[in-house]
Amino acid sequence: MLRAYALGYFPMDRSGASGPVSFYEADPRAVLPIEGFQVPRSVRRALRRERYEVRVDDDFPAVVAACAVGRPDAWLTPRLAAAYVRLHRAGQAHSVEAWRDGRLCGGLFGVALGGLFTSESMFHRRTDAGNVALVAAAAMLAKAGFTLWDIQMSSQHTRRFGAVDVRSRDYRERLDHALAVEPGPLDPTAAPLG
Secondary structure: OHHHHHOOOEEEOOOOOOOOOEEEOOOOEEEEOOOOOOOOHHHHHHHHHOOOEEEEOOOHHHHHHHHHOOOOOOOOOHHHHHHHHHHHHOOOEEEEEEEEOOEEEEEEEEEEEOOEEEEEEEEEOOOOHHHHHHHHHHHHHHHHOOOEEEEEOOOHHHHOOOOEEEOHHHHHHHHHHHHOOOOOOOOHHHOOOO
């Protein structure tokens, strides 16, 4: 999997599929800016109103499992989820989590390879908890020195935060640069919210 990410591909599986997991390349490819990440005004207000504790890698398997729940066309099959957990144990995958009153309320997970971070999926159980994780991740990636935040495909939601589509050639140039970077660890104290 890491070799595929380093070459610009990402995995997507299908329920009931046999054989190897398939890898894809999107053109254009969506990225979120690390420097210049945009927090919509409505999200800023919600972050001030709702208080969450941000944690990193506190319960990675639970974040992955929550991202797979309730999606009938799930690309995140049990075998792919298990692969991400193995990457996490190897120190290559991380979760950014929003907790409140001792409960995991939202989060995202992704793969870290050099200065590349790929957001694979996110979830929320409480309104705005997923946005808390997204905003926190932006602050942590910036402080740690990551240079490329890959989200594969943009959506109306991610465009609110500044996601842009880049051509495959441009993405590969950014990827080559990012792979040569050695960022620091993701630090939850780098994520002031509110």
